Structure formats: structure tokens, C-alpha cells
Amino acid sequence: MKYSPVHRGFLSFALVLLGVSSAGAAPRTTHLWWMPDVASRSGQTIDGLFYFIFYLTAVVFVLTQVVYVYFLIKYRARKGVSATYSHGNNRLEVIWTVIPTAIFLGLWGYSNHVWWDVIHSEPPADALEIAITGYQFAFGIQYPGADGRLGRTDVKLIANDNLFGNDKSDPAAKDNFTSAVLELPVDRPVRIRLNAKDVIHAFYVPEFRIYQDAVPGRTIDWVWFVPTKIGSYQLACNQLCGSGHYNMKAQIQVVSQEEFDKWNKEKSTAALVSHDPDRAYALNP
Amino acid sequence: MSSPAIALPFGNVSFPRPNIVRFGMLTFLASEAMLFAGLICGYIVLRSGAGTGWQMPEALKNPGTITQTLVATALLLGSSFTLHFGEVRLLRGERHGRALLLLTVVLGSLFLANQANEWTHLHQEGFWFNSAGIMGSCFFVLTGFHGLHVAIGVILLTVSLIQAVFGLVTPEHHAFMDCSSLYWHFVDIVWVFLFTILYIL
Amino acid sequence: MAQTLAHAAPEVHAETAHHHHQELSFFRKYIWSEDHKTIGLQYLFTSMFFLLVGGLLAMGIRYQLAFPGTPVPILGKLLPKWLVTDAGAIQPGGYNALFTMHATVMVFLVVMPFLIGVFGNFLIPLKIGAADMAFPFFNALSFWLFFVSGFIILSSFFSPTGFPASGWTSYAPLSAHGAYNGTQYGQSAWCVGLFVNGLASIAGAMNYITTIINMRAPGMKMFRLPLAVWGLLVTAFLLLLAVPVLSAAAAMLFCDLNFGTTFFSSTNFGQPLLWQHLFWFFGHPEVYIMVLPAMGLVSEILPVFCRKPIFGYKAMVFAMVAIGVLGFIVWGHHMFVSGMNLMLSATFSFSTMVIAVPSAIKTFNWLGTVWRGSVRFTTPMCFALAFVSMFVIGGLSGIFMASTPVDIFIHHTYFVVAHIHYVLFGGSIFAIFAALYFWYPKMFGRMMNEFWGKVHFCLAFIFFNLTFFPMHNLGLNGMMRRIADPTQYDHLRSQQPVNVFITLSAFGLGLSTIPFLVNFFYSMFRGPKAPRNPWEATTLEWTLPSPPGHGNFETTPTVYHGPYEYSVPGMDQDFLPQNQPAPETARISSH
């Protein structure tokens, strides 16, 4: 950059004031003032709820502020006009206790429905299960291979040479392979077997509207989603995990089913042929 | 002391009631209770989480230790009574008040001595903060915290004793002794819980 | 100590003090003073110093986020190596230390001592008509414990590994092992510091509760207490019951760090989530600890400048009590996606929704207070009015996060950071500014400059919103908290202009405090002398000279009615002090 920081500062200051997105935009669809386009099925439901709350709070905000400012102008101190002596009004108190209560309970009902029936409903049987383990400072990603089964895993087995805690005696684990990129077939349910090796990390993908902490010492298996848009995204660690936290991430590729099957086949056969435990259970190739 | 406020026909008068110091002490003890509540909840969560991983180390299981601690517990509980009657007698101006107070201090110190002895002996047996699974962590931090409280209690009671010896404890002026004893009883009760969860269950 | 307790009776204390007034040594008068007003001022100057510290740390945060990797001008070269590279640019680990200490300082050494230490100490005895706190000794002790804790926390600046760097929430196991967080000393100092700080809070809370409940002037019924006192009373209970849990957790964390215990580690049957539960059991009441006194202070200022009784006094009181009680059962809303049992998340979401109701009640009653009032836009009033709006914004953003599914999306993003600052800066800090301008005359016997006050308000208000509102958008765009360099991520690179914009606004916000500082210290010596009751307010402190003498009241005042009797019909004067019987002509109606 040939501009000084401050220089750049003022330039983009101007840019933002104009509401213009800066140059060199990222491959991902991002808007300067609004959330990225949703790219998962449950994400769409979350957005629905989000917009509901957004409009609700927007109305509340505008109403309260308009009334407030109107009062401030109308009842500003003026000669000869003195304030009305009033200690309050019980009917009003009841009204503005009951109405918000009703709204909040309704909102909770709505949220709870989405929480249980959409986000944490039983993942479909045909879901593709992927093991992901966070460690200072990267993600390990393991695929089940051709047989589509990860096999038994146990947090207690997690170690440097066994990042996912695989029970290596389980035949299902034989053709498992690791990958640096999180390759996902579009429109196919994906289920994550989430672990952490050392400290707490997190599985965060804004486009999928997904966040889940990965806690060392326990496996979290309730995260599942359905990618709906082919494209490249980023998996970010969004739980402070040390000095390397700020760029602990992994690339995500959502591809067509065919493309995925092809990739999956190559990888798993390769894993079977040269069965190198490192490539299968520990490090990224 | 007389304050003009007395004369006025109002519910709450401005000059502090004699129990104001007690009141303060009780609020403080509420806070102390939360401190131990926090620790004990931690213990409960950890223990239930550990499942089979929760192992009582031999050093604690052996009857020698148990009986010793039982005796120490008895002493501590006994000290609550000696303290109570000591207080009553002192305020009534009856005999043996100071003696009972002194006895309380002695009993408390004995409890501490036993705890110190127990810690060293457990340490030799290889049971320490970082051993015996999560049990070590819980045992030493909980008993450590309690021991600290007992020590403070002993100091407070010693000061009260000195006051009593110099005749500073009178039916009008006994706030300090009041608080010390409240504190002492509290520390006793806490120990009953700790003893149960750490040695028996 | 025995002495103090024996003499805890404040009248006695006051009388003795009156007699030995001149004899008070410098040490007893300024260092170990047991006069609640002096202690209040000690708190005032200390926490103002810490505000500058916390603010400068924030400036560091903002600089790094806007210009990652570029050497810090001027300071860069002077900063220690754990914080900056040789070139003088802030390094990732150092950045973590910056926001960790920024929050720790702002929460424990600025907002709490300001609201509770300064206004609690200065106002409670004056407002309830007492000569001093119940336990002056513990009051002084409390201040010095707080003072020491501050420097214990900051001490790690000089250690080779530097400040703690696992966030003000210090999630284990990161915080529990020097090997993970890289600053064993810093993290340990953090634990010790917060433990000592907790002792100070508890000593204060005990004092406030005892004082408010036992030492009210004749006629000062509980429902005649000014709302500021109510706010502080509820807060004191929260402190009393929530802080010790943090102390316990901090002690356990300290043992994990230094004695090899494994409470919070993933190995050896420890439980990382246990830390989060203990921390947030304290942490959520903590956030209400930081807003309830603010609500009280604002409820005190609005009626004065609306010349109108507070709307729904009792509703206000019940709302505060409700917030206090419910505050203990919502902590899980910080842990919706922490791996905690999904059922618990749903439950905590429910209690969180419920706790928003009392806040709603308060908001509407503030609007009701302005309604048909006669509003005077003085500096304290402007800040008080701004508090209400900013709190509403902060509160409404809270609703998004209270909804579990939406929180999945915005958890740990800048949306949360925006929320934090709307409630804590737009809320607590604005209330603190309002209260400072309002009670300054009573504290220092001089008036602050109105014009420069307004300048401060306008700058602060504008730059505050320019700084923190765009953070909502950043959050929705998926910008995570606690990352040292957003440009590492594709989807954030395009957001960088917003970050730069925020940073420049933040500098403006920082500089906006300079007119305040100047006005504050200049007026202390040159400001016009303040009368007893410059704002024509009704509560007891305004019946005293400015500043009130040692021992406050010559004779214990008698209270005849509620705290907000403004514009009572049938009176020529538009305010009726609490210690004046209503004239026959006055048609006074009780709430």
C-alpha cells in the first residue's frame, strides 16, 4: 500500500459515508451493511426468525423514540407553563407490563420451535458424517471414506497421532482420510462430530448461520446442516484459543454431488492403498 | 446514647439499633455462604461428572485418618458450645466466662493442628492437589478454604478473649465478640457439610 | 477494629468527629479517611484514572483493527515486547491482552467503582439522612482493597509475559494453563486481583445494606427512598451474593494455574464448562450490577429537570427488585452454543425473555416522567435523556441474542460487542457523566461550566453512536470478536472500510472526553461557587451546604413525604423538599 494508514483511513471514511463497498471484494457474496446470503437450509429458518425480531424491535424502537422526542419538544420548559403533577397511572403500568410479557413469551415460543424442530431435529440417516477437531491453531478434518462410516471414536483416545480419537481397531476407520479442505456435497445433509484437542475452539460459518463451541473432553454430535449453495466459504474458529486464534480457519468447498463422489473415491482408495496412519488419523496431507 | 430522634413518633428511628453490628455481620455471612456454595456446587458437578473416575484415595479411607478427623470434628462442634456458654456467662457477669472462651480458642487451634498434621501425612501418602483424579483438587481446596476460615476465627476469638481479660467486654460493649462468635458458628456449620461430603459420602 | 465496631454507632462517630474536627491528621483526613464523602472522592479520582487506562487500551484495540500490522505511531517503539513486534506493530497475542485488560479495567475498575464506590458512598448517607455509613472503618478498608486490586491486576504489564490474554471471561482451559495462554503470571495476577477486588465489593455491599436498612432518618420509609438509593440497595444484594462465587471460581482457577489442580481442564476429570457456569453465575448479575445504579441515578435526575414526580415510583422499585432477583437465573444465555445441554439453553432463553419485562417497565415509566413535564435541557439532563435511548438500543439488541436460534448466528460476533457498549457505555457511562455533572456542586461546592458540558455531551453522543452502531452490521456480516486481524478472512476484507470508520470515530470519542476532563478540573478551582440547592431538587442532600460538613446533618432531619414532590398544586414554590412539611394549601397526593 502506498497510502499511509491515516490516508487510507480517510479514503475509506469517505467510501463508507457514500455507502460504497470497497474495491477488491472477496469471492464470497458479502454486503457492506447486511449479512451474507444464507447458504444452508436451517439458516433460512434462522433468518426468518431474525427478520421477525428485527421488524419487532424496529417498530418498538421507532415508536419509543418518536414518542420520546415528541414529548421532549412538546413539553420543553416554557414561560408560564408548569409541569403536570402526577405520580403515575396504574392502568398504564398494567398495560405496558402485560403487552411486552405477551410479546416476549410469544417470541420465546417461536424461538423454541425453531431451536428444537429445525436446528436440533434428528439428522437424516443418509447424512454425511465428518469428524472435525480443533487444536492450537488449526482444524483437523476427517472423512469416513467410501464406506461412509467414521467408525467408533472416543475423546479419551485423542492425541497428537490420533486427532479424532478413532478406535483404530474398528474396520470402519480403515478407509477414513483427512483433508485440508472441508469438501461438502450441495443439498446433502452433513453431520459434524466435533472435538477439541487442547482448549475450546469453535465451528463458525456465517453463511451457514452455524456456530458451535468445540469443547475438549467431550464430543459434540448434534451439529448438522444442509449446504444449499455451491461455492467457497471459510470455516472460522470463533472462540478465543490463544495467540493464533485470529487466523485459525479452514477452506470450505461446496460442490455438486458428482464432483464430491469423485473426490471422495480417489481419496479413500488412496488411503486404503498406502495406509499411512498420519494421513488417516492425524495431520492434514 | 440519647438522640433527639427518640422522641419522634416515627416507625424507624435514625440512631442505630444495638443489633446493627450483628446485622452487618449476618449480611457478610450470607456472602460467605455463597462462597462455599460456589465451591460445593463445583464439587457436586465435578463428582457427578467424574463417575467411576471419582476415587477415594487409600490415605483417606484408612480408619486412622477417619477417626482422627472425627475427633477433630467433635472438638470443633464442642467449641461452638463452649463459646456459646462462655458468651452468656461473660455477659451475665458470671464466673468461668473467660475460661470457656479460652477453651474455645484451644479447641479451635487443636482442630487446625490436626488439619495441618493430616495434610502433611496425606502428602506423604502421595495424596495431593494434583493426585487421585479430581478428588485431590476438591479435597485440598475445600478443606484449605475452610481451614483458612477457622484460622481467622481463632484470631478473632483470641482478640475477644483479650478484650474480655481487660474487662472491655460489657453488656453494652460486646459487638466484637458477638461477631466473632457468629462467624465461628458459621464456620462450624460449614465444616459439618464439608466433613460429610469429603470424608463420608 | 474492636473500637470501630464498638463505635459503629454513627451519631457517636459524628459527635466524636465534630469535637476532634480540627485535630484530624493529614493521614486521617485524606489517606485513611473514614468520612463517606472523602471516600467517595477517593473512589472518584481513582476510577477516573482507570477510565483513561481502559480507554487508552481501547484506542490500541481500535488502531490494530483498522491498521493491522502497521507500527503504532510514537508509542510503538516504547511498548514492551510481549505487546508489540520489533517494528512496533501490535502482535496477535498482544492484541488479546489489550481487549482482556480493556474489559477487566472498564468493568472492575471503572464502572463498578464509579457507580457503587463514588455515588454509593457519597449519596447514600446524604440521601437517607444519616451521619455516615454504618461501618466507616470497613468503608475505608473497602476503598483501599479496591485500590490495591487495581494495581495487582495491572502489575502484569511489567512481567516479561505481560497481561492476561484469555478475555475478561477467561474461559478455561485456555486460562487454566500457562502452556496454553502463555502468561501464567498475568493470569494468576488476574485471579488474585479479582479476589481482592471482590473483598472490596463485599465489604461495601455489607455496609450499604446495613446502612440503608437501619439508618434512615425518621420518616424515611422504604417507599420514600430516592430511587438512586433503591438501585444501590438492590445492587448491594447482587454484589453480596454474586461476587463470592467469582471469588471461589478465581481461587479454583488460581490453583489450576499454580498447584496442578484440574478443576477446569479437560484432563483428569476436570470440566471446562464448570468455569463458564461459575463465571456467568456471577457475570450476569454483574451486568445488572453495572446498570441498576445507573438506572437509579437517571431516575433521580429526570424528575428534577422535568419538574415533575417520577412516573410510577412503586413500579420502578418493583422493576428493579425483579431485575435483581431474575438476574440470578439467566446466566446460561451466555452459553447457548457452549456445548451446554440443549434443554438448558431453551430454559435460559425463557428466563432471559422474562427479565426483559422489568426493563420495559422502567423504559415506559421514564417516558411517562417526561410526559407533560417542563423539560430543562441542562448537561446532566442531556446525558440522562441519552441514557434512556441508548439503553433501549442496547436492550433491544439483547432480544436478538436472547432468542437461541438467532444467537447461534450472532454469538461471539461484533453484534455482541455493539450490545455490550450500548448498555455499558451508552448506559452506565452516560449515567455516570450525568450524575457527575449533577452532583458535582454538592461534591466540590462549585458549578461546572454548562457550555463546555454541552460540547462534551454533543461530541460524546455523536461519536459514541458513530463508533458502536456500525458494529451491529459488522456482526451480522460475520465479523468475530477477539480477532487481531480481520483482513485474514475473505468475507471481512471487504468490511475493512467500516473498521477504519469505526476507529476514527472511536478516536473522536476518546478525544471528546478531553473537554470533560478540562471542565472538571478547572471548575474545581475556578468554577462559580455553588449554592446549597442549585437545581432546586427535593432530596435531603440538597438541604445541606455544598460541600456538606463532616457528620452531614446538624440535627437528624425528619422526612415528611416521598422524594419527588415537584410542581405540587397550591404551592408558590415548584418543589417540596423531603424534610419540609407540606403547607396546608398544597394539594399533595402520595403515589
Ligand code: HEA
Ligand atoms: C449493563 C449491562 C448489560 C445489560 C443491562 C444487558 C441487558 C440484556 N442483555 Fe446483555 N450483555 C452484557 C451486558 C448487559 N446486557 C455484556 C457485557 C455481554 C457480553 C459478555 C461477554 O461475552 O463478554 C452481554 C451479552 C448478552 C448475551 C450473550 C450474547 C452472546 O454472547 O451470544 C445475551 C443473550 O441473551 C444478552 C441478553 C441481554 C438481554 C435480553 C438484556 C435485557 O435486560 C435488555 C432489556 C431491555 C430492553 C428490551 C429494552 C427496553 C424495553 C422496551 C423498549 C420494551 C419493549 C421491547 C420489546 C417488546 C422487544 N446479553
Ligand code: HEA
Ligand atoms: C464499561 C465497559 C466498557 C467501556 C466504557 C468500553 C469502552 C470502549 N470499548 Fe470496550 N469492551 C468492554 C467494555 C467496555 N468498553 C467489554 C466488556 C468488552 C469485551 C472484552 C472481551 O471480549 O473480553 C469490550 C470489548 C471491546 C472491543 C472488542 C474487542 C474484540 O473483541 O476484539 C472493542 C473494539 O472496538 C472495544 C472498543 C471500545 C471503545 C472504542 C471504547 C471507548 O468508549 C473508550 C472511550 C474512552 C477513552 C478513550 C478514555 C478517555 C480518553 C482518553 C484516554 C484521552 C484521549 C485518548 C485518545 C484519543 C487516544 N471494546
Ligand code: CUA
Ligand atoms: Cu481456535 Cu480460536
Ligand SMILES: [Cu+2]
Ligand atoms: Cu447476561
